[in-house]
Amino acid sequence: MSSITLKSLRHSYLQNPQSEEDYALRKIDLTWRDGGAFALLGPSGCGKTTLLNLISGLLKPSEGQILFDDSDVTSLPPDQRNIAQVFQFPVVYDTMTVYDNLAFPLRNRKLPEAELDERVQRVAKMLSMQNQLKHRASGLTAADKQKISLGRGLVRSDVNVMMFDEPLTVIDPHLKWELRSQLMRLHQQVGFTMIYVTHDQTEALTFADEVVVMYEGQIVQIGTPEELFLKPRHTFVGHFIGSPGMNILPCDWNDGGAVFAGHQISLNGNLSNPASTSKLQLGIRPEFIRLASEGIPARIQRVDDVGRYRIIKAEVGGTSLNIYANEEVEIPSDSLHLDFDPDHTHVYCDGWIHEAKGQS
Template structure:
């Protein structure tokens, strides 16, 4: 088991990439500094093409980075093969030996490290029980279904003792949808039992939140936020985080400075003192307010702090309704209880101040944070390059 540290990690698939700071478009991974602590359950989340698999393959040793270092504990491993890094990797599609039995597949990596036969049998049984493969141990892998083969592939990754980490690259792609939830929970239980560093790559936020204690969200080759599922939902550090996390994602209102607040068109919107202070230091015209559909209050009654809007459509989604409204020419989505009924299309919106987030140049600013148990303030959550998180 190991703590994995990434230092100034950058990678380009071009033969002669230009400087990463001046030409980030040349790079699939852009100067990432990050730490995966020993024994953690992590998810690497992001859309297709954001660099997730590239980063995973660099950590495993399948790919050498163009720049920077990968450290296992305090040892630089850039030139070491996956075997010498003692990494177990489970790929998107199952990798099994069809001619072998399930037991043979699980025993194979243990035979390679010359584990005694009696110990191999015990370990194979233990992992087979964990993944509910005991009844298939004597079956040839070629006779298994695709999802059963993937369970065997996952079991092979888990069977080795004292691995540095187990890396999962979208392992549930071929799994039957009815089994996905069960397998995610099973992986979580296995992590709790074995205390192995696990990194789970996915584009599915539900998979990430179910498995991981902390999520690294990638966007355009950078980690734009690292934290708990709750932190990514409640305090998105970047507009992309707000957009990507949640169903539906965060609403964004383009704004301009106006006195001690901001305005959208000719509508004045009050902001907090911390947000006002952050605006004073900025000359950017790229200003947005963000608020999640869950946190907008909607009613048919006007109040002093409400804003008029018109209902465009209503979707009934079981336990709640998703209401699309026209707010002075801007479409916003509002999540309301299923039992709420409308007598007309005229409604009023309230934006609670604690859920109204200010973004300058796409990054969250003007938010209180806790340091040593005490609330302090900062101008921006953006790190040096927006990708330096530990």
């Protein structure tokens, strides 16, 4: 196990990248500490898989360095980096038995047969596959095949990092929970550094101590699930995380305060005046808007009952926004007033959060 450091990492699939758009990864600086569980979250095409393949060595970066602990592995091939990877689609060696599949990476590393057997048995037990060791791998279910892919990493003692590239895509929904909790238990037991790539926010937030959110080849925020929820550093994070996501509302700046649809919005902290040329937006999560007797007047467009709560879609001055409402809250029939919680209302300049000085 080791920590992973990415230094000014850039990658382009083109021979001669000209502009920023030619880079699949714009510029990544990042440190993942030893033994943590990290998620890489982002929409399709944001560069998550590229980053993963750079770390595993399946791709060579155009620029920058990758360090495992203090050693530079940038130019090492995958088999010398001591990593393990579980792919989106289960990879098993069809003609081999489950046992041989698990033993394969060890045999290639010339491990003595006795030690090999002991390790394979132990991993099979961890994955609760002891009874299937003699079965041929081709006949297994997708979930079991995915467990074998994981097991081929677990048997190795030298693994620096385990990487998961959307591993639950082909798994039935009811098995997803089971596999996920099994994986989390294994992580606690074995303590490997884990990088988990996904576009599913629930997966990322339940798994990881720290989530890295990527968008268009850049890291837009690194934080705990709570930080991502309470203080998105970029409108993309606000919008992408949460269901429904953060309300992003156009606003103006007037005398040290934000104005939305003609109403002064109270904010926390002393915000400096943002540059006048930048595009200003107000971000507030549906959870932090309250229905009130006075405040910003809004018109209700639709109410969706999601079971334990309702989502009100309302309109203020031509902008529509979502509001959470508990079952017990009484919703007026057409018009209502909204109250934004100042603690959780953020101002965004050109997409990035605008903060008071001295705060971070």
